[in-house]
Amino acid sequence: MDGKTICNGSITYTPNGISLLQWQAGSDGVTLYLDRGQKIVPLAKGIRLVSTPSSVADGRGMVVVTKQAEKFSLRYLPIDVPLADVVNAWMFLESSQDRELFSTNSGLFRALEYNQLYELYDSESYQCGNYDQSTPTRPYFVTTDIFWELYAAAYEGIFVLSEKQAAIFHFWEFVRQANESLQSKPESKMAKAFSAMVAVRDSDTDNIEAKKIIAAEGSSLSSVTGEPFDFGNLTPRSHYAADSELQTYFRASKYLMDLALTESDVVQLKALPESAIQSARNWINVYTPFIVPSKRPLLWEPTTAIPKYVRHPDTNAQAFPLSWGIDNEILFSTVYHSDLPAEEQITGPQGHRFLPSGLDLASVLGSQLAETILTQSGEFQKYPPLKLQIAYLKNKVNDSLREYPENIYQQWLSGLAVQWSTSINAPGNTINTKIWSAKRLQTGLASWATLRHATLLVNERVVAECGEGGFEFIVLRPPRGYVEPDPKTFEAIAKMFDATIKLVKTHGKNWNGNTPDDNLALQEGIIRRLSESRDRVLAFRTMAQKEISGQPLTNQEYEDIRYVARSAEHNFLIFKSLAQKDFALSTPDPIPKVADVAAGNGKFLLAGVGSPLEWDQIVPFFGRKQIVKGSTYSYHEISSPSVMTDNEWRSKLTTVPRPEWIKEFISADELSCPAKAP
Structure with a gap:
């Protein structure tokens, strides 16, 4: 004692x-x-x-x-x-705070130092007794988070693979051909711009503009446009910081995407040789399956299909159709724009709203908790039009999510809508809806930040304007875990794997190489791994359905929970290897990552994923209850005077505050290993 x-x-x-x-x-x-x-x-x-x-x-x-x-x-x-x-409560109480959190909320979160979500699911096996009856071992809780992250690894791996095997080649072909053609008018802005991109490719810092593009430092006068240009926005980030090839590609392609085109620029680019235009189309088409259409007209297409949910299409043409998903539309519509009708201007007695929040997105896509947080934080009071805009956007959302059912970006957002909007009730009401709603909100926002991180280059960033007797020993039982009883979300993730399988079947025919573990042709190997991952997600969906309906799980299903890390880790590493040279298996980057998703009034909204959290939760257990442990995402968002790379984000993560709505569920203590007796 x-x-x-x-x-x-x-x-x-x-x-x-x-x-x-x-x-x-x-x-x-x-x-x-x-x-x-x-x-x-x-x-x-x-x-x-x-x-x-x-x-x-x-x-x-x-x-x-x-x-x-x-x-x-x-x-x-x-x-x-x-x-x-709660039969195993003694394994999970490290302090009186833990006892109060379990008593009040039926669960709690703990900070972890793991680099990946799946690592927790090896913690008991390797560190705390290895599942025998002589050493107490805690049961696992299979969360939707590990499969959101597994899908994200597949999406990003295939995305980067497509860039490396096709997009980068077609981009540089387009730049080369356009540059040769434009030299007939060497003093034109477009000729100078494409010459600068060629110089970036060749690391030629004698070209003044190329030197600034490569340095990627702050805002300064562009020698091409004669106007201020934000070269700092060309800092390679997301997966583009991984190697020199991707860094160079990011700087040059982002430079082209960020150039404001005048009417004369558009005329020049439309007059390029057909071979150059076809190279541009080939470059664009690599990304089309991964993103939704732009809200701007495209240079080389007679007609442009602007998404129906776009309330204010942009008439300025661009060389690349930057993605404008329903998430972009939501973030755009919840900040101030001086050129919009008065009823749409998000302003209030204390000034304008220049930066949105991930809570805006979650609220529109169905999270009642997100809307409650916006209310309690005073956002609707500070900016009265905000509530009306969110109500308007909610009416648009259902139609918009059905508009592009085969697009995997839109399917990802649809999956988040399922996670946020579906009603939740655990068997026996064992999971307090307050902590579960907070967990689901955090999971969804972190998954969305992961999506924006993967598509950072090709996704348009929203910009706001402006003694005696004996001693009774505890009888240890073999640990029997539990699955987060959220079958609809598991099913939504499985559908995303299905959509990605279709994408690979259509677009992966010309991929070169072999998967690292089985030496299958790349397309075949990826489809096999995607199919395996989908089937595992569906298996856990079935377990969640059985829990809700009161059916017992089989011994094999309990084994699947016990060894869930096997379901996640290997395929996760395979998907991550797709972004590596020669598809080599290697230690993946830690999970914390960041994406700049909006800008306004000189600040950037950074949406980021932090280190994993442990979720300890009371669940039903054969007529009584037990506590199980699983891993979840953590989400952070801050305003910053500059964009950040993932490494910069990780170095500052300890100083980045958690959202107030999650803090109340955080325990100050780590679990002892192995569990301590009372």
Whole structure:
């Protein structure tokens, strides 16, 4: 008992193992010791027991023997023990704060130092007893997060593979051909711009503009346009910081995308030779399956299909059709724009709203908690038009998500809408809806930040304008885990894998190389891994459905939960290898990452993923309850005077605050390993 000695009488554990009951002959009642002796509570006052009491299975009472006038009586006495029917509570309580969090919210989160979500699912096997009955081992909780992250690895891996095997080649062909053609008018802006891009490709810093593009430092006067240009925005970030080829490609292509085109520029680019225009189309077409259409007209197409949800299409043509998803439209519509109708201007008594929040997106896509947080934080009071805009956007959302059903970017957003909007009720109401809603909001926002991170280059960033007796030992049981009872989200993730399989079948025919573990042709190997991952997600969906309907899981399903890391880790590493040279298996980058998703008033909104959190949650367990542990995303968003690379984000992550709406569920303590006795 943390160095304290309990003397005299008999001592027994309560069924949940978090406290001790002491009975002493000749004394009334019993004494309950909580928090490893830090809290002492007398029970059954005024009742003289003649023998050691016996706790009933649910922990809510004792069977005792009393004596009165030489007459013995067998009695049941109700007692108040925290988490009484949670059979393994003792494995998860490190402090009185933990006990309060479990009692109030049915669960809690803990900060982890792991680099990947799946690492937690090896923690008990390798560090805490390796699933035997001699050392206590905690059961696992299979969350949707590990499969969101597995899908993200597949999406980004195929995205980067497509860039390396096709997009980069076609881009440089376009630049080469356009540059040769434009030299007939060497003093034109476009001729100078394409000459600068060629110089970037060749690392030629004698070209003044190329030198600034390569340096990517702040805003300065462009020698091409004669106007200020934000060269700092050309800092390679996301996966483009991985190697020199991607860095050079990012700087040059982002430069072209960020150039504001005049009418004469458009005329020049439209007059390029057909071979150059075809190279540009080939470059664009590599990205088309991964993103949604632009809100701007395209240079080399007679007609442009602007998404129907776009309220204010942009008439300025551009060389690359930067993606404008429903998320872009939401972030655009929830900040101030001086040129919009008065009723759409997000402003208030204290000024204009220049930066949106991920909560705007979640609220529109169905998260009641996100809207509540916006209300409680005073956003609607500060900016009265904001609530009307969110209501308007909600009416547009259902139609927009159906508009591009085969597009995997839109399917990702549809999956987030499922996670945020579907009603949730755990079997027996064991999972408190407050913590579960906060977890689902955090998971969705982190998954969205991951999507924006992968598509950072080709996604348009929103810009706002302006003693005696014996001692009873705990009987250890083989750990039996649980699946987050959210079958609709598991199903949505499986559909995303299906859509990606179709993409690979259509667009992967000319990929070169072999998958690293089985030496299959690249397209065949990727389809196999995507199919395996989809099938595992569907298997856990089935388990979640069985939990909700009260059906028992099979021994094999419990084994699948126990070894869930096997379902995630290997295919995760395969998908990550697609971005590596020669598809080599290697240690992937840590999970923290960041994307700049909006800008306004000299600041950038950074949406980022932090280090994983552990989610310890009370769930049903054969008529009683138990605590299980799983991993979840963590989400952060901050305003910053500059964009950040992933490495910069990771170095500053300890100083980045967590959202207020998640802080109340965070424990200050890590779990001991192995679990400590009370």
